[in-house]
Amino acid sequence: MKRRCAVLDDYQGVALSMADWSELRDAVDVVVHRRPITGQDALVEAVGDCEIVVIMRERTPFPAEVFARLPRLRLLVTTGMRNAAVDLAAAARHGVTVCGTASSSDPAVELTWALILGLVRHVVPESTALRDGGPWQSTVGTDLHGSRLGLLGLGKIGARVARIGQAFGMEVAAWSQNLTAERADAEGVRLASSLEELLETSDVLSVHLVLGDRSRGLLGAAELRRMRPGAFLVNTSRAAIVDQRALADALRGGWIAGAGLDVFEEEPLAPDHPCRSLPNLLATPHLGYVTRNNYQRYFTEAVEDIRAFLAGDPVRELTAR
Template sequence: MERWKVVVTDWEFADLRYEEKVLGGGPFELIPVQCRTEEEVIAACRDADAILNQYAPLGRRVVEALNRCRVIVRYGVGVNTIDLAAATEKGICVANVPDYCLDEVSDHALALLLNLARRITAADRLVKRGEWDFKRAAPVRRLRGQTVGLVGFGNIPRVLAAKLKPLGFRLIAHDPYVPRSVAEERGVTLVSLDRLCREADIVSVHAPLTAETRGMIGREQLRSMKPRAYLINTSRGPVVDEGALLEALREGWIAGAALDVVEEEPIRPDHPLLSMEQVILTPHMAWYSEEAMEELRTKAAEAVREVLQHGRYPRYLVNREVMEQASSGRWQ
């Protein structure tokens, strides 16, 4: 019986029980490691048939060193840990799990939005300091009628829009890859990024991290926002220029921010954001629920099984250009 080597490059889970349920025994050999560097990934994965990846770097040097790999599956939505171009050149499928945490991330963004708008964390800090005075948390503005600007309008912000609409928000979005009709049928108006930043009372970032989106919320965008506006980021830290954000918060260009992600994670203990009372921070947890974790890991393992055991493309194939490799005889 043919055996396939499946390497888990790294993980933050308590165990690998869901992966073992799908890939344990039979034709699969599941090999868990904890890689942090490209050198470690190369050593562990050189002869792997498939890779499950969380945060370990799979740059071009790693991909080019893979001798047998047919599929790389990322635990999550973003695939910024993987060199897609190099994988495509090698005929390696790259897959993700884009639908496992739609409710979780949209719920988290909504919770951060309501926290900022109603000044919940700020008021909590005041009360715990012995200051029982609502005026110290001012100003708080009525939610209904405010404008929320969604940077990106993929699956997660579409779910978020449906949750925001009943609260009476006006919704605008910026996404050059989404047809206007898709947004309009959800009651959302597509606008330029410049207009979104000028008009929004709350800007919620949902763009994937790519070369195009890195730093897309920078000094120019933050400077054009309203002084009373808030910024929320539940996507990837580097989509927001952190230096520009710090300047914006110090100089009062915006009223505050809520960040589930930062440029370098985990955040360093002396980071200036930690001392800013107008900033709410959570530890890259927007995706998390027990149900989402099980779904993520099960679907990632199933993608490996689809490719290796059944010779099919994974359901969530990211680099669809690799399908052109079919005529080479690589696929059944």
């Protein structure tokens, strides 16, 4: 008898074309869900008859309560090798194997710079005006060459963002609670003496931290008020690092010149969400990892994960620490 497998949150309808699923044809029936599933009741109803579920990053949470309501579930595959929305300890208690896939940080770096460039050169309003018959030139762009790029975090992604900033001729500084002078020197980056200094001296501030107890809400109203009125804030990391209400106040009140966001605490955004209408906000619907190469990698390795599990030898297992 075939196992039943659900692929969730395939918004673009590409999951089955990004990998060769035919090798599973005799053992697995695959059902694809393209629309977001909201709420635990809807999730249980959608996948309650499935032994295998494939999820896309953190789009659909799997807390302990969900595992308790899915007694048939035996394998959960998440794209990427880290997923804060999955309770790994609960999965183990309920006998569910959780496996991941490889993931590239290249797309997140590239999208960070797409947002920065779009902000400082006012690409969206100028393009919209051109298409709508509006004024020919209505804004004045900000030069990157000679300006200061501040990085909140200098890990794998932050370091690559720094190199591109240096290529633009920017002075780059970074700060995080664990960042050392040796690490900053290795990347040719100046270590800011404090978060306050980074905020006060950056023309563009880009967030590249892992979400945790120390980083949650790190940038609130007091911190945003320390930024320069002409500065831009970009967050392609985790939404909860920046207080969303405070950021809305900062944009409405002109505390900063603008912001670029790819991550939100509520995804997808409700039709009336403030981020859909905030001034000086360039927002994208969490596209940081959404590229062809990444998706091919995700789904090819998801198929490998399923095949290995069915053979009794799971690969890329994720366990609670």
